[in-house]
Amino acid sequence: MQTTIFRLLPLLLALGLGPTLAADAPSNPRLDDQSQLTKAPSKAAGQTYFQPPSDSEIPNNAFGEQVRRGQDIFMNTKALAPDYVGNEMNCGNCHIDRGRKANSAPLWAAYPMYPAYRKKNNKVNTFAERMQGCFQFSMNGKAPTADSEILSALTTYAYWLSTGAPTGKALPGRGFDEPLPPKGGYDIARGQAVYEKQCVICHGDDGAGKKVGVTAVFPALWGKDSYNWGAGMHRINTAAGFIQHNMPLGRGETLSDREAWDVAAYINSHERPQDPRLVNGSIDETRKRYHADDGVNLYGLEVNGRKLGQGTP
Amino acid sequence: MHYIPVIALLLPLLAHAADGQSIMQKGGANPAALPCISCHGTDGKGLAAAGFPRLAGLPEAYIGKQLADLKAGRRENPVMQPIAQSLSDEEMAAVAKAYAELPKVNVKAGPLERPQPGSGAWLALRGAWERNIPECTLCHGPAGVGVGTAFPPLAGQSALYIENQLLAWRGSTARPATRHSKAVAAVPPSRRNDPNGLMQHIAADLSAAEIKRVAEYFAGLGESQEAFDESQHRLR
Numbered sequence: 001m002q003t004t005i006f007r008l009l010p011l012l013l014a015l016g017l018g019p020t021l022a023a024d025a026p027s028n029p030r031l032d033d034q035s036q037l038t039k040a041p042s043k044a045a046g047q048t049y050f051q052p053p054s055d056s057e058i059p060n061n062a063f064g065e066q067v068r069r070g071q072d073i074f075m076n077t078k079a080l081a082p083d084y085v086g087n088e089m090n091c092g093n094c095h096i097d098r099g100r101k102a103n104s105a106p107l108w109a110a111y112p113m114y115p116a117y118r119k120k121n122n123k124v125n126t127f128a129e130r131m132q133g134c135f136q137f138s139m140n141g142k143a144p145t146a147d148s149e150i151l152s153a154l155t156t157y158a159y160w161l162s163t164g165a166p167t168g169k170a171l172p173g174r175g176f177d178e179p180l181p182p183k184g185g186y187d188i189a190r191g192q193a194v195y196e197k198q199c200v201i202c203h204g205d206d207g208a209g210k211k212v213g214v215t216a217v218f219p220a221l222w223g224k225d226s227y228n229w230g231a232g233m234h235r236i237n238t239a240a241g242f243i244q245h246n247m248p249l250g251r252g253e254t255l256s257d258r259e260a261w262d263v264a265a266y267i268n269s270h271e272r273p274q275d276p277r278l279v280n281g282s283i284d285e286t287r288k289r290y291h292a293d294d295g296v297n298l299y300g301l302e303v304n305g306r307k308l309g310q311g312t313p
Numbered sequence: 314m315h316y317i318p319v320i321a322l323l324l325p326l327l328a329h330a331a332d333g334q335s336i337m338q339k340g341g342a343n344p345a346a347l348p349c350i351s352c353h354g355t356d357g358k359g360l361a362a363a364g365f366p367r368l369a370g371l372p373e374a375y376i377g378k379q380l381a382d383l384k385a386g387r388r389e390n391p392v393m394q395p396i397a398q399s400l401s402d403e404e405m406a407a408v409a410k411a412y413a414e415l416p417k418v419n420v421k422a423g424p425l426e427r428p429q430p431g432s433g434a435w436l437a438l439r440g441a442w443e444r445n446i447p448e449c450t451l452c453h454g455p456a457g458v459g460v461g462t463a464f465p466p467l468a469g470q471s472a473l474y475i476e477n478q479l480l481a482w483r484g485s486t487a488r489p490a491t492r493h494s495k496a497v498a499a500v501p502p503s504r505r506n507d508p509n510g511l512m513q514h515i516a517a518d519l520s521a522a523e524i525k526r527v528a529e530y531f532a533g534l535g536e537s538q539e540a541f542d543e544s545q546h547r548l549r
Binding site: 054055056068072075076078079080092096097098100101197198201202210212213214215217218248249250251252 | 439447451454463541547
């Protein structure tokens with residue numbers, strides 16, 4: 001089964017469909033903007049990634065205060081925006097180095113690419129709408145309004161990080177620079193072995209991560225405190241990109257592409273909160289509409305005799 | 314001796330850790346296993362100026378692992394290795410449990426900190442990602458309070474101890490002879506017991522001055538008289 005999906009991906013890409021196309025019109029157009037990015041251009045040899053400004057360049061005025069406020073929310077999302085975060089995640093969990101690190105979906109590569117037309121919901125999405133998607137899926141919460149103080153501060157922070165970046169030009173380092181799938185497909189059992197050796201120390205046997213008091217330190221990778229089935233990270237290809245470049249923390253790019261794919265598949269073969277776009281209460285219908293063409297993912301498929309996509313209690 | 318009243322106070326808490334208490338105060342069955350309190354203090358808070366670490370409130374599994382690593386030579390230390398080698402496995406387990414039951418370092422709730430680039434606080438809270446060095450608090454917890462059993466508290470720990478550990482993970486590179494000095498051979502890291510090699514590369518990529526600054530930052534965070542409200546978030 002997993003091999004079939006793996007075989008389908010290059011086909012879809014070859015047809016130029018991209019994994020983001022869905023046949024049906026979405027029932028709620030605001031709820032499906034986690035679709036996959038097209039591949040960012042590679043960095044040429046000797047070229048360096050875009051450098052966001054340093055903190056010492058934050059001006060000491062009202063604008064600078066808002067930049068800092070945005071950074072504070074980015075780092076402490078659960079603590080400072082608790083009404084909008086339904087799990088235990090913070091922006092900084094997936095956007096390493098406060099949204100500055102290349103190949104960790106840096107904000108300086110995202111902000112200048114919006115507003116952007118998205119075929120999937122057939123409308124032009126603003127950066128604020130893109131962030132609303134993060135809150136609904138990655139944070140399994142609800143979206144702050146576009147004119148809210150929270151999104152205003154986060155937008156200001158992203159805008160400041162993008163100082164000097166070209167508008168509307170995809171930069172190297174954007175997204176997670178996903179590695180190609182391994183020859184012969186990924187393997188969940190092999191991924192479990194990688195997980196037990198490399199990931200358990202921080203994220204735990206049960207994938208629940210670790211906390212200090214009420215504060216999550218190592219994020220949950222599955223289960224109720226993790227990203228939901230609609231988040232971009234639920235795609236094995238996307239998680240593989242994040243993992244290959246950024247994990248284990250501080251030792252990015254030490255796992256092979258194959259190990260990254262395998263362990264991403266292991267992580268994303270566990271239950272997590274339901275996709276909030278659930279169609280008619282049916283996993284199959286939701287798979288058909290939102291997951292069948294969305295990269296490589298296991299939503300609605302059977303793994304070890306159990307259909308995934310049940311959600312968490 | 315000061316420790317007698319302390320024991321009397323703690324006795325109800327430590328009723329099933331009698332062995333560990335005895336090892337702390339009087340040493341192990343083998344006389345080479347010296348009493349822990351002679352360096353780590355009657356309260357287990359160490360002797361910061363001498364670089365003897367605080368053990369009070371550290372995770373049991375962490376202390377147990379360090380003793381096993383010292384015994385096996387994965388962690389080298391001229392003072393502690395002979396002691397660890399003189400402790401039986403049961404004694405190690407008992408003393409690890411006894412220290413874990415002593416009070417943890419109390420770190421007060423800080424407001425959001427705005428560290429200055431280049432400071433010890435900056436490394437602790439922001440890291441140096443251009444060298445793939447994560448902020449220390451990402452693994453050791455906000456305010457360095459420690460996370461789980463593998464990431465010990467840094468807050469309130471002896472600055473000299475933290476500095477020595479980072480230098481031990483780092484080792485040093487060889488220096489060629491000059492007209493004024495002899496060649497110095499490379500010193501391999503004397504601490505090789507970091508899980509998954511998470512600390513070694515960090516220590517290797519920090520300068521000696523950075524190591525000192527970040528060690529001083531964490532040493533300065535303990536120990537508050539004000540209790541922390543555990544229902545509140547610790548901010549990063």
